[in-house]
Amino acid sequence: MKKKAFSIRIFKEIIRDPLSFIFCLGFPLVMLVVMTLVNDSIPKETGMTIFRIDNLAGGIAVFGLTFIMLFVCLTAAKDRSGAFLVRLYATPMRSGDFIVGYTAPTFLLAVIQTVITFAASVVVSLFTEVELDFVGLALAAITLFPTIIMFISFGLLFGTVFSEKAAPGLCSIIISLASFLGGVWFDAETTGGVLLKICKILPFYHSVKAARLAITLNFEGYGLHLLITAVWAAVFTIAAVFVFKARMRADIL
Amino acid sequence: MFSIETRSLTKKYKDKTAVNSIDLTVNEGELFALLGVNGAGKTTTIRMLSCLCKPTSGECFIMGKNCLTEADEVKKLVGISTQDTAVAENLTVLENMKMFCGIYGYSPEKAAEIIDKMISLFNMEEVKNQRAKTLSGGWKRKLSITLALIGEPKVLFLDEPTLGLDVLARRELWKVVRSLKGKITMILTTHYMDEAEQLADRIAIMANGEVKALGTLEELETLSGEKGLENAFIKILGGGADEKESVLNKNI
Numbered sequence: 001m002k003k004k005a006f007s008i009r010i011f012k013e014i015i016r017d018p019l020s021f022i023f024c025l026g027f028p029l030v031m032l033v034v035m036t037l038v039n040d041s042i043p044k045e046t047g048m049t050i051f052r053i054d055n056l057a058g059g060i061a062v063f064g065l066t067f068i069m070l071f072v073c074l075t076a077a078k079d080r081s082g083a084f085l086v087r088l089y090a091t092p093m094r095s096g097d098f099i100v101g102y103t104a105p106t107f108l109l110a111v112i113q114t115v116i117t118f119a120a121s122v123v124v125s126l127f128t129e130v131e132l133d134f135v136g137l138a139l140a141a142i143t144l145f146p147t148i149i150m151f152i153s154f155g156l157l158f159g160t161v162f163s164e165k166a167a168p169g170l171c172s173i174i175i176s177l178a179s180f181l182g183g184v185w186f187d188a189e190t191t192g193g194v195l196l197k198i199c200k201i202l203p204f205y206h207s208v209k210a211a212r213l214a215i216t217l218n219f220e221g222y223g224l225h226l227l228i229t230a231v232w233a234a235v236f237t238i239a240a241v242f243v244f245k246a247r248m249r250a251d252i253l
Numbered sequence: 254m255f256s257i258e259t260r261s262l263t264k265k266y267k268d269k270t271a272v273n274s275i276d277l278t279v280n281e282g283e284l285f286a287l288l289g290v291n292g293a294g295k296t297t298t299i300r301m302l303s304c305l306c307k308p309t310s311g312e313c314f315i316m317g318k319n320c321l322t323e324a325d326e327v328k329k330l331v332g333i334s335t336q337d338t339a340v341a342e343n344l345t346v347l348e349n350m351k352m353f354c355g356i357y358g359y360s361p362e363k364a365a366e367i368i369d370k371m372i373s374l375f376n377m378e379e380v381k382n383q384r385a386k387t388l389s390g391g392w393k394r395k396l397s398i399t400l401a402l403i404g405e406p407k408v409l410f411l412d413e414p415t416l417g418l419d420v421l422a423r424r425e426l427w428k429v430v431r432s433l434k435g436k437i438t439m440i441l442t443t444h445y446m447d448e449a450e451q452l453a454d455r456i457a458i459m460a461n462g463e464v465k466a467l468g469t470l471e472e473l474e475t476l477s478g479e480k481g482l483e484n485a486f487i488k489i490l491g492g493g494a495d496e497k498e499s500v501l502n503k504n505i
Contacts, residue, residue: 005355013343016384083339090303090333091356091404092325252305 002093006101014071014109024071024113028064029120032056036124050187053130057121058140058211059184061114062147062204066175068110069151069158070168072102076159077167080247089252095245103152110148114141133217140214143226146233147207153236160244178204203232254317256281256408256438257302261311264297264462271297273462274311279455281407284430284439286453288446288486294462295442296336299410302440303333316407332401333410338393342386346377346396349385353403371399375429391422398429408438415448427451446483456482460490 014020039051049055079085088098118137125132154174158167179185182204188196199205210225257279264272272294279285287295300306302313304324313320315327341349350371354364372381375395380388385396394414401409411430415423423445430452433439443449449456450470457467466473466489470482477485 001358002356005352008355009341009344009348009352012348013341016343083335083337084341086305087333087335087339087400088356090305090328090331091353092328092358093356253307 002097003100003104006088006093006097007105010075010101011105011108013075014106017071020067020071020109023067024064024109025116027067028060028113028117031063032060032117032120032124035060036128039128048187050183050185053121053125053128054132054216055212057118057132057137058215059179059182059208060121061117061140061144061211062182062208063175063179063184064113064117065110065144065147065151066171066178068106068113068148069155069174070171071109072106072152072155073159073162073167073171074164076102076156077162077164080160081164086251089248095241095248098248099156099241099244102156103149106152106155107148110144110152111141114144114148132215136215136217139217140211143210143214143222144207146226146230147203147211150203150207150229150233150236153233153240157236157240157243160240160247177202181205182208184208203229206232254281255279255314256283257285257313257315257440259298259302259311259313262298262301262308262313263310264294264301264306265309270462272301272308275459275462275464277457277464277467279438279440281438282435283454284434284441284452286449286456287440287442287459288444288449288456288482289459290490293459295459296412297462298459299333299412299440299442302408303331303410304328305333329404330407331410332404332406332408334394334397334401334412334414336412336416338390338397340385340393340396340400343384345384346381346388346392349396349400350403353400357404367403367405371402374432375399389422391418391425394418394422394426395429398426402433406437408440409433411439411441413442413444415443415445423448446481446486450482458486458489465489 035051035056042048122132158170162170181199181202188199188205206225206228210222210229213222255278259275259277261274262272263274289295301308304320304327315330318326320327350368372378380392415426455469456473458465466476473485477488479485479488
């Protein structure tokens with residue numbers, strides 16, 4: 001009951017913020033169209049397929065999820081900066097209620113965002129020679145669950161640790177890192193060397209790769225990319241829960 | 254049994270003692286005002302009593318429940334309206350109330366009953382569908398107090414509830430507070446002497462984390478030898494050393 005009440009509040013607060021539509025939906029969809037146009041301009045002889053819709057859809061979906069992180073972070077940091085969270089500490093709410101309250105509605109928003117991104121990708125694909133497989137898209141949406149959890153954990157962690165002013169800046173760095181080192185805007189595999197090693201150490205490349213493989217129903221290496229993403233998600237979830245609980249204890253010391 | 258009881262309640266932050274060994278008892282249904290200059294320890298006292306911070310030493314009890322060892326039980330007994338109007342800004346007045354009903358685990362029927370009661374008590378019909386961020390300061394304060402009351406607390410903490418409000422909004426809020434008098438125990442902190450004069454049954458004057466004087470308005474006037482709370486307050490806190498000592502000795 002407490003979790004549900006707090007979840008509803010978070011859901012409503014986020015969807016009533018016009019910026020959430022601009023960043024979580026508008027921006028990724030614009031990038032989907034823009035990059036498809038860019039793809040059209042790339043000569044076929046180059047063999048560059050990074051912006052082809054079957055590759056682009058997964059990358060854009062992960063890119064969009066980084067903004068979910070931003071909104072979780074902003075909401076948590078804002079709650080902390082005012083007296084709202086403190087006031088709720090004086091009610092029967094426990095740390096688990098807060099954590100679920102931040103996570104559950106944003107997970108739902110992330111799933112909705114992913115579905116819309118993939119639906120838009122299908123529409124875009126109608127103007128290209130590539131046909132998207134619905135089973136692949138559905139599998140990709142499910143494949144992104146650990147990525148969603150990971151970004152929500154990032155958001156909760158940063159929103160708990162940093163102030164309302166510092167947290168968005170830090171999230172911007174993660175957004176840039178995730179889209180760049182995740183290989184959303186370039187083919188990481190063709191670069192090789194240190195850059196590829198860094199990409200493979202971080203989770204973003206694996207998230208994007210798993211989603212792309214799922215869309216094309218190519219299961220070569222899919223399990224490993226998914227597993228690495230899931231491990232990162234688990235680590236950051238544990239870290240976020242630990243830090244939030246510690247911060248709550250510190251707040252009422 | 255007292256509604257509120259503190260025994261040598263102390264809170265220290267590193268070198269600073271915010272609250273220094275205070276002993277208070279507040280009766281059920283009483284409106285008890287905590288007065289003092291900034292940094293006197295009023296808010297820290299309220300925070301300890303509402304389980305928002307832990308005492309460094311000493312004990313405090315709400316309806317006989319220990320705030321440190323029975324915090325979960327205490328939280329069911331108290332409501333707090335903080336200095337900042339802590340409400341969910343993007344939710345409407347009704348949605349804010351519904352959220353708090355959910356937090357207290359009320360059934361839809363009970364939630365509807367309580368919300369109706371609150372809207373009628375605070376005359377909030379005209380703003381019930383308005384988002385909190387669009388409310389005026391006065392309405393926000395009312396909403397903040399409403400949310401504190403949704404848990405049907407036995408003890409309500411009002412931390413500077415009229416801070417920054419215009420005179421009409423203050424008077425309006427006084428009416429609400431008066432209507433609650435006798436029904437629940439209230440602890441009010443304020444910088445406005447007239448507010449304490451008008452509303453409080455008993456008044457404690459705090460300075461440097463200590464209770465310097467405590468009693469009804471008449472008792473404080475007698476103790477200080479001054480007429481009116483403001484004069485008594487100034488005399489108790491700012492009077493000559495000998496006079497102050499004498500007042501304190503008489504009281505404590």
